[in-house]
Amino acid sequence: MSIFEYNGSALIAMVGKNCFAIASDRRLGVQLQTIATDFQRIYKIHDKLYIGLSGLATDAQTLYQRLVFRHKLYQLREERDMKPETFASLVSAILYEKRFGPYFCQPVIAGLGDDDKPFICTMDSIGAKELAKDFVVAGTASESLYGACESMYKPDMEPEELFETISQALLSSVDRDCLSGWGGHVFVVTPTEVIERTLKGRMD
Amino acid sequence: MSQAVVDVPPKGGFSFDLCRRNEMLSGKGIQPPSFRKTGTTIVGLIFKDGVILGADTRATEGPIVCDKNCEKIHYMAPNIYCCGAGTAADTEAVTDMVSSQLQLHCYHTGRVSRVVTALTLLKSHLFSYQGYVSAALVLGGVDVTGPHLHTIYPHGSTDTLPFATMGSGSLAAMAVFESKYREGLTREEGIELVCEAICSGIFNDLGSGSNVDVCVITKGHKEYLRNYQMPNPRTYVSSKGYTFAKGLTGFRFLLSHEDGCISISRCSWCLVKRF
Numbered sequence: 001m002s003i004f005e006y007n008g009s010a011l012i013a014m015v016g017k018n019c020f021a022i023a024s025d026r027r028l029g030v031q032l033q034t035i036a037t038d039f040q041r042i043y044k045i046h047d048k049l050y051i052g053l054s055g056l057a058t059d060a061q062t063l064y065q066r067l068v069f070r071h072k073l074y075q076l077r078e079e080r081d082m083k084p085e086t087f088a089s090l091v092s093a094i095l096y097e098k099r100f101g102p103y104f105c106q107p108v109i110a111g112l113g114d115d116d117k118p119f120i121c122t123m124d125s126i127g128a129k130e131l132a133k134d135f136v137v138a139g140t141a142s143e144s145l146y147g148a149c150e151s152m153y154k155p156d157m158e159p160e161e162l163f164e165t166i167s168q169a170l171l172s173s174v175d176r177d178c179l180s181g182w183g184g185h186v187f188v189v190t191p192t193e194v195i196e197r198t199l200k201g202r203m204d
Numbered sequence: 205m206s207q208a209v210v211d212v213p214p215k216g217g218f219s220f221d222l223c224r225r226n227e228m229l230s231g232k233g234i235q236p237p238s239f240r241k242t243g244t245t246i247v248g249l250i251f252k253d254g255v256i257l258g259a260d261t262r263a264t265e266g267p268i269v270c271d272k273n274c275e276k277i278h279y280m281a282p283n284i285y286c287c288g289a290g291t292a293a294d295t296e297a298v299t300d301m302v303s304s305q306l307q308l309h310c311y312h313t314g315r316v317s318r319v320v321t322a323l324t325l326l327k328s329h330l331f332s333y334q335g336y337v338s339a340a341l342v343l344g345g346v347d348v349t350g351p352h353l354h355t356i357y358p359h360g361s362t363d364t365l366p367f368a369t370m371g372s373g374s375l376a377a378m379a380v381f382e383s384k385y386r387e388g389l390t391r392e393e394g395i396e397l398v399c400e401a402i403c404s405g406i407f408n409d410l411g412s413g414s415n416v417d418v419c420v421i422t423k424g425h426k427e428y429l430r431n432y433q434m435p436n437p438r439t440y441v442s443s444k445g446y447t448f449a450k451g452l453t454g455f456r457f458l459l460s461h462e463d464g465c466i467s468i469s470r471c472s473w474c475l476v477k478r479f
Contacts, residue, residue: 001233001235002234002235002236003229003234003235003236003237004237055237092293095293096293097217097218097219098218098219098221098222099218099293099294099297099337100218100220100223100336101219101220101221101222101223101224101225101226102222102226102237103222104237123293124237124239124240124265124270124292125237125239126239126291126293126294127293127297128239128240128263128291128292128293129296130240130263130270130271130274132271142268143268146268146269146270151446152445152446154446160450161448161450163453164448164449164450164452164453165446165448167453167455168446168448168452168453197455198455199455200454200455
């Protein structure tokens with residue numbers, strides 16, 4: 001089995017009209033045994049920047065701690081928050097540095113950039129950036145997620161509709177994946193507010 | 205007295221500190237991950253006034269298409285561009301790195317960069333990693349000595365050619381070039397031939413797909429034609445799309461942060477309904 005299938009994960013980020021949404025599942029497992037049903041995969045870097053980390057959970061946590069460290073240093077030196085594009089380049093560089101002994105992690109980065117324009121991006125485990133204008137997915141359920149998002153996504157959705165769409169896409173896909181699921185965690189971020197919701201899904 | 209180890213940001217280059225752990229994991233039967241590759245068809249040809257580069261836009265992760273419209277023609281210098289095939293992270297990192305080195309060299313010498321400079325920087329980097337940095341490149345540009353087109357293989361060998369193809373679709377594209385290429389093509393003929401070669405890769409090679417990107421470089425001028433041809437539009441798009449009524453998805457907990465204050469509002473409890 002692949003190293004990515006050790007813990008199991010599912011992550012989506014979608015772009016809406018002047019907003020974005022980022023969602024993850026909540027299961028943490030050790031191969032086929034579930035050991036936690038409230039595992040946090042999406043972390044806040046600053047008010048307008050979120051990162052979700054799929055893959056091996058230990059590497060996700062270590063990588064998150066290194067990124068927070070680098071971002072805090074940046075805040076001290078520059079006296080401002082990092083732009084999402086800059087943060088994506090930072091994550092890409094940190095991952096590529098470990099090219100021959102990588103972190104087993106696939107990040108999904110979502111943020112509001114200049115003029116509150118939504119920005120989403122994902123990378124493979126060695127930092128190859130994929131910038132998308134519509135949606136990005138990562139995790140063990142990624143094949144189902146691609147299919148669900150491809151059909152359910154529409155451009156320029158309002159925050160409420162975006163929430164519904166991303167939740168339906170996430171829950172439909174994780175139902176077809178043994179290693180992810182047990183509900184969902186959705187953040188919908190607009191320039192003025194952040195709404196965090198927990199979804200109830202199939203608990204198997 | 206205990207010694208504290210401070211994790212300072214490293215000075216650059218590769219770091220190998222997770223290698224032992226990863227080897228231990230693969231010893232236990234856990235396969236390493238597959239990296240994003242750029243399946244790819246990339247081509248270049250020299251025409252009357254300069255160089256034309258072309259590439260498809262599909263990025264794959266195993267059998268899945270992870271990016272339907274990625275950029276494979278990378279900027280090196282105002283007069284030099286490079287197409288990349290192979291592991292996506294490697295092509296992006298190596299072209300970015302050499303592009304920065306070229307710019308520093310340009311400031312140092314006070315002259316416009318030459319294609320052979322980029323070539324030497326790339327080939328020596330790739331050779332020193334003995335093929336482990338898996339980047340196959342088609343480098344093209346126009347400098348004071350004229351138009352140049354080179355291919356660079358992951359192990360560091362290079363060729364200088366009038367027309368070149370690389371990537372999984374290279375055979376399909378080379379077939380087109382071998383039958384239709386001639387010296388002294390005009391700009392329009394050159395672009396048409398490049399598009400035909402890339403389309404041949406797109407339609408016949410499973411690792412290549414989506415759209416055609418073209419870059420035309422002439423003396424003192426360059427034109428990056430992103431998505432020059434889009435021969436794979438999405439057909440049968442449902443005009444209505446899927447709509448989900450508000451309140452369809454049940455959520456357990458609503459926490460909203462508005463301008464710094466947190467409020468917990470009504471909890472709605474219902475099973476998730478599907479359309």
